[in-house]
Structure formats: structure tokens, C-alpha cells
Amino acid sequence: MPLPCDTEIVDGSLLLRPWRSDDAGALEAAVVESIDSLGRWLPWCRAGYDLAAARDWVRRCEQGWADGEHFAFGIFDPTRQRLLGSVGLNQRNPLHRSANLGYWVRQSEQRRGVATKAVRLAARFGFRHLGLQRIEVVALPDNQASRRTAERAGARFEAIARHRILDHGQPKDAAVYALVPGDLEPA
Numbered sequence: 124m125p126l127p128c129d130t131e132i133v134d135g136s137l138l139l140r141p142w143r144s145d146d147a148g149a150l151e152a153a154v155v156e157s158i159d160s161l162g163r164w165l166p167w168c169r170a171g172y173d174l175a176a177a178r179d180w181v182r183r184c185e186q187g188w189a190d191g192e193h194f195a196f197g198i199f200d201p202t203r204q205r206l207l208g209s210v211g212l213n214q215r216n217p218l219h220r221s222a223n224l225g226y227w228v229r230q231s232e233q234r235r236g237v238a239t240k241a242v243r244l245a246a247r248f249g250f251r252h253l254g255l256q257r258i259e260v261v262a263l264p265d266n267q268a269s270r271r272t273a274e275r276a277g278a279r280f281e282a283i284a285r286h287r288i289l290d291h292g293q294p295k296d297a298a299v300y301a302l303v304p305g306d307l308e309p310a
């Protein structure tokens with residue numbers, strides 16, 4: 124059964140909520156400021172990213188929630204309502220109750236613990252509300268920021284998996300981390 128699109132997670136310094144159509148302008152601004160640090164790892168983040176691309180992302184996220192397949196949250200500062208980044212559960216596998224977790228944080232807000240907290244909040248949502256029993260984080264081996272974030276959030280390194288992801292169209296080996304529910308306790 125699909126979850127409501129008004130799901131909100133508030134935890135002290137962060138607010139996670141599904142993307143809304145009126146977020147598109149803030150999303151465009153966050154991506155445009157972050158091309159230097161995100162573009163190497165996220166192929167869609169490149170010069171020319173515009174409001175139409177942001178609107179398209181929000182539309183696809185709304186559809187993902189409606190279909191019960193992709194659960195993408197914007198990460199916000201609850202006091203300033205400023206967009207900090209994104210975290211989401213995708214590639215949901217109902218048979219094995221697993222999913223993949225992806226994230227990014229806008230350049231001006233990096234290295235303040237945002238991703239670590241957001242990963243834990245999104246993973247807890249996945250275990251409690253989607254019934255997941257395994258959440259994977261997959262990163263290119265030299266993406267130290269992503270790997271360290273997974274580790275800080277409590278995920279365990281499992282393997283370098285061959286040809287696990289396409290990076291700018293090329294098959295690449297990748298570091299696979301996983302969280303299972305017990306990894307998040309105690310909170």
C-alpha cells in the first residue's frame with residue numbers, strides 16, 4: 124500500500140519530507156551551486172541543470188511515492204526551511220525486502236554531519252515503515268565522502284563488487300555497504 128506523500132521526519136536539526144512541486148526553484152539553486160562537488164559522482168549534476176530538470180525530478184519523486192517504489196526526501200533545516208540536500212530509498216525489492224539508499228548534500232552545507240544524520244533517519248524510516256530488512260549503499264571506491272558517510276551512519280562494508288554500477292556510462296566496480304535494522308540501535 125503506498126505511503127502518504129505528506130510523511131515528515133523531524134529530528135532536532137533536520138527535517139526530511141517528500142519533494143513538493145514548490146521545491147523546484149530551491150532544488151535548482153542547490154544543484155547549480157554544487158556542480159563541483161556533486162558532478163563527479165552524480166552524472167545528472169552538470170552545467171545546464173535548470174528549473175525544468177528540477178521540476179522533472181520532483182514529478183518523478185511524487186510518482187515514486189505514489190507507486191510505492193521510490194521514497195525520496197528533501198533534507199531541510201527546520202528553522203530556516205533551507206534545502207540542504209536529498210536522501211532516498213530506491214530500487215526497492217519486495218521479494219527480499221531490501222532497497223538502495225542514495226544521498227547528496229549541497230556544497231555549502233557539506234561536512235557538518237547532515238548526510239550522516241539524514242542517512243540514519245531515512246534508513247530508520249525504511250525499516251519501520253517499509254518493512255525493509257536490508258538497505259544498501261553503493262559507492263565508487265574512491266568516493267571517500269560517500270563511503271565515510273555510510274560508515275559513520277552505521278553501515279558495514281561488505282565487498283568491492285565487480286561492475287556493480289555504471290559511472291558516466293562505464294561499468295565500474297563499487298564498494299557495497301549495508302545496514303540491517305540492528306545497526307541503528309541504540310539511536
Ligand SMILES: CC(C)(COP(=O)(O)OP(=O)(O)OC[C@H]1O[C@@H](n2cnc3c(N)ncnc32)[C@H](O)[C@@H]1OP(=O)(O)O)[C@@H](O)C(=O)NCCC(=O)NCCS
Nearest residue numbers: 164226227228233234235236237238239262268269271272
Ligand atoms: C557524500 C556526501 C553526501 C557527504 O555529505 P556531508 O553532509 O558532507 O557528510 P557528513 O558531514 O555527514 O560527513 C560524513 C563523513 O564523511 C566525511 N567526509 C565528508 N566529506 C568528505 C570529503 N570530501 N572527503 C573525505 N571525507 C569526507 C566526514 O569527515 C565524515 O567522516 P568523519 O566523521 O569520520 O570525519 C557529500 O559529500 C556529497 O553530496 N557528495 C556528492 C554526492 C555523492 O557522492 N553521493 C553519494 C553517492 S553513492
